Amino acid sequence: MENFEKSRGGRPRAFDPEAALDAAMHLFWEHGYEATSLAMLREAMGLTPPQIYNAFADKETLFRRALVRYHEKEIGFALDALSAPVPVKEAIRLLLMGAAEAYTRPGKPGGCLFISGALAASPQAQGIADELKTYRKATEAAIAARLAKGREAGELPADLSVERLAKYLTGVMHGMSIQARDGASAEDLRALAETALAAWAAEVRQAADAKGGTDAGPVLHD
Amino acid sequence: MENFEKSRGGRPRAFDPEAALDAAMHLFWEHGYEATSLAMLREAMGLTPPQIYNAFADKETLFRRALVRYHEKEIGFALDALSAPVPVKEAIRLLLMGAAEAYTRPGKPGGCLFISGALAASPQAQGIADELKTYRKATEAAIAARLAKGREAGELPADLSVERLAKYLTGVMHGMSIQARDGASAEDLRALAETALAAWAAEVRQAADAKGGTDAGPVLHD
DNA sequence: TAGGTTTCGTATCGATCACTATGGAAAATT
DNA sequence: AATTTTCCATAGTGATCGATACGAAACCTA
Numbered sequence: 001m002e003n004f005e006k007s008r009g010g011r012p013r014a015f016d017p018e019a020a021l022d023a024a025m026h027l028f029w030e031h032g033y034e035a036t037s038l039a040m041l042r043e044a045m046g047l048t049p050p051q052i053y054n055a056f057a058d059k060e061t062l063f064r065r066a067l068v069r070y071h072e073k074e075i076g077f078a079l080d081a082l083s084a085p086v087p088v089k090e091a092i093r094l095l096l097m098g099a100a101e102a103y104t105r106p107g108k109p110g111g112c113l114f115i116s117g118a119l120a121a122s123p124q125a126q127g128i129a130d131e132l133k134t135y136r137k138a139t140e141a142a143i144a145a146r147l148a149k150g151r152e153a154g155e156l157p158a159d160l161s162v163e164r165l166a167k168y169l170t171g172v173m174h175g176m177s178i179q180a181r182d183g184a185s186a187e188d189l190r191a192l193a194e195t196a197l198a199a200w201a202a203e204v205r206q207a208a209d210a211k212g213g214t215d216a217g218p219v220l221h222d
Numbered sequence: 223m224e225n226f227e228k229s230r231g232g233r234p235r236a237f238d239p240e241a242a243l244d245a246a247m248h249l250f251w252e253h254g255y256e257a258t259s260l261a262m263l264r265e266a267m268g269l270t271p272p273q274i275y276n277a278f279a280d281k282e283t284l285f286r287r288a289l290v291r292y293h294e295k296e297i298g299f300a301l302d303a304l305s306a307p308v309p310v311k312e313a314i315r316l317l318l319m320g321a322a323e324a325y326t327r328p329g330k331p332g333g334c335l336f337i338s339g340a341l342a343a344s345p346q347a348q349g350i351a352d353e354l355k356t357y358r359k360a361t362e363a364a365i366a367a368r369l370a371k372g373r374e375a376g377e378l379p380a381d382l383s384v385e386r387l388a389k390y391l392t393g394v395m396h397g398m399s400i401q402a403r404d405g406a407s408a409e410d411l412r413a414l415a416e417t418a419l420a421a422w423a424a425e426v427r428q429a430a431d432a433k434g435g436t437d438a439g440p441v442l443h444d
Numbered sequence: 445t446a447g448g449t450t451t452c453g454t455a456t457c458g459a460t461c462a463c464t465a466t467g468g469a470a471a472a473t474t
Numbered sequence: 475a476a477t478t479t480t481c482c483a484t485a486g487t488g489a490t491c492g493a494t495a496c497g498a499a500a501c502c503t504a
Contacts, residue, residue, distance in 0.1 A: 009502040010450025032342030034257050038492055040344075048453065049493070055451095059492065111341075119403060120254030120338040122262075133404050167410060168417040171397030178396040179389060181341060182355050188389060195390040199421025231472045232480025260462055270483065271463070281462065 017055050018069075020045040024056075025066035030109040033063050033118045033128050063117075063128060067135065070113045077102055082142055088150025092169060093197060095143070099173050100189035103180035110184075111177040114139075140170040165200075172196040239277050240291075242267040246278075247288035247296075252331040255285050255340045255350050285339075285350060289357065292335045299324055304364055310372025314391060315419060317365070321395050322411035325402035332406075333399040336361075362392040387422070394418040 023044045027036050038059065042049060056062040077098030084091055103111050114135045121129040144166035150156050176189050184192075245266045249258050260281065264271060278284040299320030306313055325333050336357045343351040366388035372378050398411050406414075 009448075011452065011500040013451070030342065031344055035342060035344035035347065037344070037490080039490080050452075050454095050495095053493065115400060116342045119333075119341050119400065120252065120257060122253055122257035122259070125257065136400070136404060164413050165417065167401060167406065168414050171394065171401050171414050172418075173397070174400040175393030175395070175397035178337060178341065178358070178400075179393050182358060184389065191386050192390045192393050195387065195421050196394075196418075197421075198424035199417050201424055231478075233470045233472085233482075235481070259460080261460080272465095272482075272484095275463070276481070 013055070015045075015047060015051065020047060020052075020055070021062075021065055021069055022073075024062055025069050025113070026109065028063055028066050028117060029070070029113040030116075032116055034121060034125050060128065064131065067113065067117070067131065071135070074105075074108070075102055075112070078139065078142070082146045088146060088153070088155045089200065091146055091150075092143070092200065093193075096169070096172065096176075096193035096196060097190060099176055100186050100193055103177055103189060104184070104186040110180040110182075112173075115174060115177045116181065136170070136174070139173070140166050143169050168199070169196070235277070237269060237273065242269060242274075242277070243284075243287055243291055244295075246284055247291050247335070248331065250285055250288050250339055251292070251335040252338075254338055256344060256347050282350065286353065289335065289339070289353065293357070296327075296330070297324055297334070300361065300364070304368045310368060310375070310377045311422065313368055313372075314365070314422065315415075318391070318394065318398075318415035318418060319412060321398055322408050322415055325399055326406070326408040326411060332402040332404075334395075337396060337399045338403065358392070358396075361395070362388050365391050390421070391418070 023046070024041055027040055027044045030036075031040070038049060038052070041052065041059075041062070045052065047055075052062065056065060078095060081091055081094035081098050084094055086094070099112075109116065114132050117132050118125060118129045119132075144162045147156065147160075147162035147165055151158065151160055151162060156162075172193070176184075176192055179192065180189060245268070246263055249262055249266050252258075253262070260271060260274070263274065263281075263284070267274065269277075274284065278287060300317060303313055303316035303320050306316055308316070321334075331338065336354050339354050340347060340351045341354075366384045369378065369382075369384035369387055373380065373382060373384060378384075394415070398406075398414055401414065402411060
């Protein structure tokens with residue numbers, strides 16, 4: 001596993017590319033893509049500009065590599081939760097609770113890089129914003145897929161809209177990310193997740209009630 | 223109302239400051255504070271740099287004025303909903319449905335300026351990020367206040383945590399803002415809000431059940 | 445050791461950033 | 475009309491942006 005990249009002759013690198021990438025990832029996570037200057041990266045990575053550009057091509061490539069590393073190293077909880085051999089409700093619970101922990105990890109920036117990285121961007125960085133949107137959409141799609149699997153397994157009402165519920169759950173995670181940025185604690189986020197999960201029960205109950213013929217009408221219209 | 227600022231002699235302005243501020247607000251809304259350059263502002267506002275600086279001091283002051291204008295002109299729905307003479311549940315419903323509409327208004331950038339403006343920022347723009355956080359926290363506090371008022375009116379269980387519920391509802395609004403940025407339609411957001419409001423009913427029911435002595439246990443643990 | 449290859453450190457590159465000095469033009473005041 | 479005051483347009487300011495040119499240094503192969 002070590003020395004994966006074969007030496008092709010020439011002077012060897014005087015730094016660890018993965019450690020440098022980690023430093024860059026944390027900086028992007030904290031300040032976003034455009035607001036992170038090369039001067040800041042240089043200091044955090046402990047490298048000179050030519051070292052950075054030789055190893056990572058340019059700032060945009062460095063950011064995209066940081067996204068991949070973030071996806072692999074920081075938010076594995078999401079894939080773990082959605083692929084866990086548990087009922088769909090428990091899987092979603094693991095997902096939200098994992099987010100509560102990952103978004104408030106000590107020593108790490110609050111929230112999710114896929115949101116903080118570039119919600120708004122200059123026209124020049126539109127491609128970066130689009131890339132992040134793609135990551136967010138992939139999460140939503142993964143949630144929808146897990147919900148659909150649960151529905152097919154009979155764990156959810158057959159007439160439940162998984163797309164709609166996935167949008168809600170993704171939105172809740174996004175909201176948790178911003179709350180984390182605003183200083184919410186892991187416990188705050190867990191409480192938020194609990195309330196969000198209560199909606200799940202209500203939504204399912206509502207669908208089940210409608211199915212059973214005892215339609216109680218819109219839940220909130222009283 | 224017109225000619226509010228008295229002429230103090232000298233050559234009058236050749237442009238409408240409010241129209242220029244509107245243009246700046248939309249640009250900040252779309253691209254965020256730091257990613258909006260003066261060149262972009264100059265073109266969108268139809269002004270020369272000295273005109274901008276004479277009227278608005280500097281970029282930061284211009285942005286803060288844009289925030290005030292946004293608060294007054296674009297998201298009045300929030301204050302309207304929270305101060306409407308209706309039961310608290312209906313007020314919150316108005317709030318979320320108002321957000322669904324405001325975040326997807328045709329011809330306007332998606333989402334909320336208070337979120338898109340600067341979730342992440344460079345160290346130099348930390349003050350701007352803090353200012354936006356203050357606006358977000360004010361919304362959360364206003365929601366909590368309305369919930370507390372409803373609780374005192376007997377519309378909510380006495381043991382309900384308004385802070386916790388306010389954090390959830392604020393988080394949902396934040397999530398709606400990001401979903402809007404990612405292309406969600408007003409109908410998508412209304413559906414998201416409906417699901418979020420179902421959580422409300424579940425949470426209240428849960429508290430009421432616990433109060434009534436028929437504790438059914440955590441809703442989702444089955 | 446000679447040749448080839450890659451990275452190293454130093455010193456920048458042009459472009460763009462937010463911002464302003466300057467001087468004349470236009471309107472209000474006297 | 476004379477004076478004062480403010481705004482206008484032109485043309486730039488120094489600073490920082492992302493990204494490099496250059497030649498020396500350090501490795502490999504032969």
